[in-house]
Amino acid sequence: MSGLVLRLAALVALASVACATPRGAPGALVDIRPEERPAPDSDEAGLWMEMDRVEESLRTSGHLVTDASVNTYVRDVVCNLATEYCGDIRLYIVQTPHFNASMAPNGAMQVWTGLLLRIDNEAQLAYVLGHELGHYLRRHSVQRWRDARTKTNVAAVFGVLAAAAGQGYAGSLAQLVALGSVLQFSRDNEREADEIGLELMVKAGYDPREAAKIWSALDKERRAGKDSQPLIFFATHPPTDERIETLTSLAAKAYTPDRDWADGREAYVRAVRPRRATLLRDDLRLRDFARTEVLLERLLAAEPGSGQLYFFQGELYRLRNGAGDPARALGAYERAAATGAAPPETYRATGLVLMRQGDRERARAAFGRYLTEAPEAEDKQMIQAYMEQLR
């Protein structure tokens, strides 16, 4: 065979890749129906199977929040939004201090505790959960998988042709372009999910103007935090400003003053407040103090004079321990104590800072107060040993 014939044969073989690729082009799919399960031989069933495996892992994870009251609360909000899809969604609350929620194609929904800490009310929760339900209803995972498959197929053919032509680097460029384009597709999914989230929250009677507020708040935190530079090319999400703008204009269209809109702040506070100390402690473990500072200021604006929040401001300064921080910490603990509703740990922390400063007498008094407030404290013996040393 001549070289030309070989080359033609190769091109025919490569061209047939596109024809042989099963199933149609990426793009809109029919919304999933309640109780629908994918056909066993479909790519969708494969994704479900993979996520069943991940879900099994999640179900037996030590990071799962098992507390019944908060699970029931979030679950009820999910069902209120999902209506006839309620039975298809399985909720997993995961204890991790980052703001996130996710939706697997098989109906496994994750809500991270960092999200529960950061929202102001039930309306904001409803928007996030509605957004995740949007991913489920529109089968975004399947759409994204098909999109990635098509684009990497094209990139692979291009890569082989480029390699045969002695331009090996062109192949990796094609893969990079395919990756960027897959991520662009994912940003479009996010936009669509935002629209559905807003629609569902409006249908359930939540004030749609709450949705955009989360993003402004998170953006302020992000700017203060360690990772303030977003990776533009690889971002899977629409830019925050654009997102806020879109949500604000959608909310303006949906909001009518004659309707009785709810923000559900009280129900949210009732369900999440009992866990908040744990969530704040988790957040401090990230040691991203400037970011936590912004978060605490925001929480205090919504709840002025909270003994718990003043205490955690003190904890932030005590742990950061930079120039001037011990004095700041003591100031915050004093503010907490002045509310009359400070957690007992406020006095222990005061004692620790004073002990470090060499103020033996006041440290001893603070430790004494701690043991008065919490006579059954687990660290009672250690505190008593400190008090003995400070005598």
Added chain:
Amino acid sequence: MRPLLAATRPSLWLLSLTVALSGCAQSTVLLRDQNWRRTPGAVRVVVMPPDVQVSELTAGGLLEPKADWTESARRHVAAALEQQLHAKGTTVLPYEAPASGGADEAADIQLIKLHDAVGGAIIVHKYVPALALPTKADRFDWTLGTGVRQLQERTGADYAVFVFFRDSYASSGRVALMVGAAILGVGVPGGRQVGFASLVDLRSGDILWFNRLINPAGDLRTAEPAGKAVQNLLVELPL
């Protein structure tokens, strides 16, 4: 807030990579004790649910998990395991999920996950000379720990067999790409079958025997080649 796509565990990528690196050695069996023999008399073996996943390799090189293929592969592998262990004269106890469910079932799932992790570590550190651990150079003493005892108490078995398989097949598009690329003189890899298995002492948790398999052909989706794969994997099993 993004939809979760198929989460890939980095350990599995590492695994298939190191398996590929290590090539096909002659004997791949590892024994805790070269002279170990099963206790005389009846031996009861519980076959843990095999961790099997079968995927299609797309033209672009993505692994697309296939639910129907995986389901039949899992069935064939489990049946072949039972049949071949039975042929060795052992009493085979098919795995049954604990009636109590909940925490017991979670413990079993954790055990299978633990075996995946330990098996992955064995593959990396025992089959790839460059990654050998100095403290484990002249011994094979990996264990799943005494947490296996609850399985022993519940089933009454002496040993458990754990099996892990990942299998992939080139899609028709991938085959076309491979053919085209080959004509142009460019190499494009196709699908492959990798697996490993352990015999675990249910009193100590120790892995007594371990083997791994790598096969560029093979087919777990149909009964006969699946039986062959299990047979190749169970070679030199001291039972």
